[in-house]
Amino acid sequence: MDLIEIDAASNRGIDDIRNLREKVYYSPSQARYKVYIVDEVHMLTDPAFNALLKTLEEPPPHAIFVLATTESHKVPPTVISRCQRFDFRRISPVASVERLRVICESEGITATDDALWAISKSASGSLRDAINVLDQMIVSYGGEFGAAQVQELLGLGDEEGALRLMECVLAGELAEGLGVIHSVAMNGADLRQFHKQVVEYLRGALLVRSGAEGGLDHSVEALERLKLAAAGPDMNALVRAVRLFSQVDVRADVSSPLPLELALVEASLRAPSPVAQAAPATAPPTPQPQPASKPKAAESTPVASARPVPVAPAPPVEKKAEPAIAETSFSEAAAQEGSVQEPAPPSVPVVQQSSPAAVEQGIAKAPSAASVAGAIDTEALEGRWTELISALQRKKGRRFYLGGLMRDSRSHDLEDGVLILRFGSRSNMERLKEELQTPEGRKAMGEGMEAILGSQMEVRVEMAESVSEGPAQGGHLVRMALARGGRIVQESEAKTAEGQEDQPD
CATH class of the missing domain: 3.40.50.300 (P-loop containing nucleotide triphosphate hydrolases)
Structure with missing residues (x-):
């Protein structure tokens, strides 16, 4: 109340x-x-x-x-601010075991030290939880029990298996360690609890190796085995093993031992040494042989020779990685130089504009592409022009489809391997020029030409020459037809009936 x-x-x-x-x-x-x-x-x-x-x-x-x-x-x-604050800390496993031992002696309960240690660790510093577990043990197993019964009641992993796996990890015994994991998994133990125990023992080995075993809360037997296991590997291998097992995540599939097996295999592999990871030292440059036909410089170090080396009046210009060549006549050297072929320009369609305004804007003129499009003549281009436009109708540059823009051109000619497109609409000409200046546009144009013409060529766009202004040229219907891709085939001046009546007799 x-x-x-x-x-x-x-x-x-x-x-x-x-x-x-x-x-x-x-x-x-x-x-x-x-x-x-x-x-x-x-x-x-x-x-x-x-x-x-x-x-x-x-x-x-x-x-x-x-x-x-x-x-x-x-x-x-x-x-x-209106309360008195009292912070309660966790009780150490040693104090919890001592308290459980006093309770067992007063109640006439026989429990092994390993059993009390297992109960204390499961309580995680809470004496109330530890006493509750002790009550459950008394009700389930009577007045006498051991560590095996505690593990069975709480579903804990095998303590001996965790210790043995820790020893296999530090000793590099891969096969036996995999067998321990398999045995624990087949026995139906909780792999999350088993992983927690293994990490705790690896941490204990790290502290023992560092000389700080005073803060460990393990049994005497476990401490002795930790000392023996930690004395084997070096500190780097020990730290690496602790890091690998602490990063294992068994929450995704609590029944699969694969994460523990992968950590064991990786911990057993030899870590790459720092020397192997470092960049290899740069070898000294191999001296390149000098041409036999060139005299040595006066400043070079003299080399013992049977004949005196003539001194040139001026030191020659050094060339990088110039191979030694035999003496040849001037005509042969000229013939060899003439036979060297320059690399062909890249077969990528390039847009050009021949107007002075384009030069002022900094648009560079591409080299001639006659060698690239040498196999294409005017007749072949005219015969496949409709196919080319249809193919480019499905090729899109960065913003526009190339076929729709090229269809608006008034004429197309092939001069010295360069496809010249003349437009009546400046806006469409500028759009095509802008598309061909982008990587997407050049790639789309090249793919279309390769598919229809078999090779690529250079593309130049320019405005068509102005035609005579007549009534048809200025009509809105004609301009609409031209905008939709129509072409002017023939122009003639039509006279209306009213105009004929106005003429004098």
Whole structure:
């Protein structure tokens, strides 16, 4: 009656706190004080905290509030300032085992030290949980039990298997380590708990190797085995093994031992040495032989020779990686130089504009592509022009389809291997020129030419020469037809009947 426990996780609203404020002024029934324990107080809402502030600041003389939480940083500072703070720490496994041993002696229970250690580790520093597990053991197995019964009740992994796997990891015994993992998995043990035990033992070996074994909470037998296992590998291998097993994630599939097996195999492999990872030293450059026909410079170091070396009046210009050549006549050298072929320009369609405005804008003129498109003549181009336009109708550059732009050209000619497109519309000419200046446009044009013509050629766009202005040229119907891809085949001046009547006799 006088001890009231409230779960703030379930009763966290302002209405619950108002109900508490109404009942807090009632006097205790039997005891001197009425105690309110608010568990998980950090789960209260902000309005609920504000409603509780006044009661905490001026509580009734008979009321005591105990606010319990595991996340004190979530409690508002205004509430913390009105309370006395007591931080409870975890109990060490040694103190927990001693307390469990006292309980067993007073109750006449026979339990091995390994069993008490297993109960203490499962409680994770909580003495209440450890006593609850001890009660379950007494109810399940009577007054005598060992570590095996504790592992069976709690579903813990095999302690001996975790120790043995730790020894296999540090000793590099791959086959036996894989057998230990397989045996543990086949026995139906919880691989998450088994992985946790292995990491704990590897951490213990690391601390033992570093000389800090005083902070370990293991049994005497386990400490002796940790010391023997940690004495074998070097510190780098030990740190690498601890890092690999600590990064294992067995949550995705708790029944699959594959993550543990991969960590074991990787830990057994020899880590690459720092020398092997470093960049190889640069070998000294191999001296290149000098041409036999060229005299040596006067500043060079003299070399012992049977004949004196003539000194040139001026040092020759050094050339990089020039191979030694035999003496040849001037005519042969000229013939050899003439036979050297320059590399052909890249077969990529290039846009050009021959107007002076394009030169002012910095548009470079591409080299002649006659060698690239030598196999294409005017007749072949005219015969396949419709196919080329249809193929480019499906080729899109960065913004526009190339076939639609090229269809708007008034004429197309092939001069010295260069495809010249003349446009009547400046906007479409500028669009095609812009597309051919982009990598996407050049690639699309090249693919279309390769598919239809068999090779690529250079493309130049320019404005068509102005034609005579007549009534047909200026008509809106003619301009609409030209914009839709039409071409003017023949122009003639038509006279209307009204015009004929106006002529004098």
